[in-house]
């Protein structure tokens with residue numbers, strides 16, 4: 497009986513594939529760490545038979561500034577960063 501073997505064998509962890517970045521708030525200068533899950537946070541788009549992935553995020557600092565920092569990333573089909581854009585702050 498393989499009951500114990502089954503009980504204690506750990507299921508494989510899904511591989512994390514995160515893209516992390518840092519931005520600085522334009523208003524208060526706070527540095528905010530952002531993260532994009534390259535599996536779940538991307539939406540695919542097609543341009544001339546080529547596949548691209550886009551991700552948009554809105555970040556807000558933890559201080560009482562309430563400035564919204566909007567970032568947008570463009571990745572190639574193999575998840576290489578091609579382009580990035582930011583409003584309300586800057587990449588650092």
Ligand SMILES: [Zn+2]
Nearest residue numbers: 521524561563
């Ligand atoms: Zn701020």
